[in-house]
Amino acid sequence: MSDTTTPPVTHPLVDGPVGPGCKKVDPIVIADGVIRQFGGLTAVDVAHVEIPRGRITALIGPNGAGKTTFFNLLTGFDRPNKGSWSFEGQSLAHVPSHKVARRGMVRTFQLTKSLGRLTVLQNMLLGARDQRGEGLFAALVKPLWKAQEQANTERADNLLARFKLDEKREDYAASLSGGQRKLLEMARALMSEPTLVMLDEPMAGVNPALTQSLLDHVRGLKDDGMTVLFVEHDMHMVRHISDWVIVMAEGKVVAEGPPETIMQNQAVVDAYLGAHHDTDLGTLTNQQVAEIHEAAEDEVPVDPDAPSTTADASRDATTDAHQEGQR
Numbered sequence: 001m002s003d004t005t006t007p008p009v010t011h012p013l014v015d016g017p018v019g020p021g022c023k024k025v026d027p028i029v030i031a032d033g034v035i036r037q038f039g040g041l042t043a044v045d046v047a048h049v050e051i052p053r054g055r056i057t058a059l060i061g062p063n064g065a066g067k068t069t070f071f072n073l074l075t076g077f078d079r080p081n082k083g084s085w086s087f088e089g090q091s092l093a094h095v096p097s098h099k100v101a102r103r104g105m106v107r108t109f110q111l112t113k114s115l116g117r118l119t120v121l122q123n124m125l126l127g128a129r130d131q132r133g134e135g136l137f138a139a140l141v142k143p144l145w146k147a148q149e150q151a152n153t154e155r156a157d158n159l160l161a162r163f164k165l166d167e168k169r170e171d172y173a174a175s176l177s178g179g180q181r182k183l184l185e186m187a188r189a190l191m192s193e194p195t196l197v198m199l200d201e202p203m204a205g206v207n208p209a210l211t212q213s214l215l216d217h218v219r220g221l222k223d224d225g226m227t228v229l230f231v232e233h234d235m236h237m238v239r240h241i242s243d244w245v246i247v248m249a250e251g252k253v254v255a256e257g258p259p260e261t262i263m264q265n266q267a268v269v270d271a272y273l274g275a276h277h278d279t280d281l282g283t284l285t286n287q288q289v290a291e292i293h294e295a296a297e298d299e300v301p302v303d304p305d306a307p308s309t310t311a312d313a314s315r316d317a318t319t320d321a322h323q324e325g326q327r
């Protein structure tokens with residue numbers, strides 16, 4: 001009698017069978033039992049997840065799935081009720097965000113109103129690490145901070161050239177297009193020479209003309225040896241650049257796998273449609289799933305208060321921006 005059991009799905013990045021929470025051959029991040037509750041709502045309840053090193057991993061899921069909260073927990077911007085996680089084999093639980101960044105795990109932030117009131121170069125310098133001039137003693141000893149300031153400016157200029165933002169160096173960040181802002185967010189994250197770059201919706205608000213350039217830049221991070229983890233609703237980006245896709249729904253990891261198979265996964269379709277639906281899932285194509293998702297979001301961040309003049313821009317920018325730069 002022949003054995004009709006389906007063999008488990010395997011993948012070169014995975015140690016064992018592929019499935020939610022599967023072990024990776026070479027993980028850079030490992031999270032265990034991470035729970036975050038807001039009042040009675042459990043926003044994140046991740047039993048186990050591993051992020052493969054040197055690859056591009058997409059974190060997807062419907063609105064409210066817990067993706068951003070999980071990002072915030074991993075990077076020390078929020079604290080879980082329970083759980084542990086490590087980066088490069090070292091525990092990061094209870095490590096504050098600025099120390100997480102120093103260890104090489106850096107996330108991008110949307111360019112907020114206050115950062116928009118700084119120039120492109122000033123934004124870049126906020127991303128630099130170990131700014132010696134910030135200590136009281138060091139601030140008084142000019143040679144100590146002068147050399148570092150020069151090195152930081154040089155690094156910023158090199159990155160601005162790489163991201164084709166060098167001509168915008170002295171412009172206010174708020175004057176950039178949506179796509180240029182995303183490039184600036186990415187370039188700013190690279191100022192601290194990270195090992196793992198976490199991108200929060202890199203495609204949000206990006207004009208199609210800049211899409212390809214942005215995708216190329218993300219691939220470039222991997223080519224330079226970095227690991228990339230990104231949260232994204234844009235399925236085009238997820239399909240085209242990720243090596244691995246992790247799907248969250250209602251705080252949990254419900255599926256993971258390579259992009260070419262993940263959209264056919266029943267748990268993914270369920271997650272996007274909601275658990276209680278009448279649709280005949282058997283007839284749903286990848287394209288339809290993507291359309292459902294795209295229709296659900298489509299949001300483009302617009303800053304109605306973006307300064308139109310330099311006088312507007314210079315007002316009340318520095319304090320807020322400095323605080324954000326410290327995060």
Ligand SMILES: Nc1ncnc2c1ncn2[C@@H]1O[C@H](COP(=O)(O)OP(=O)(O)OP(=O)(O)O)[C@@H](O)[C@H]1O
Nearest residue numbers: 038041042043061062063064065066067068069070
């Ligand atoms: N500070 C908070 N206080 C209360 N509830 C919160 C807070 N932050 C997030 N939540 C809730 O936790 C759940 C997960 O939110 P989260 O923003 O992490 O989801 P998401 O997957 O990133 O969604 P989106 O794709 O819309 O950004 C949501 O129900 C949200 O309303």
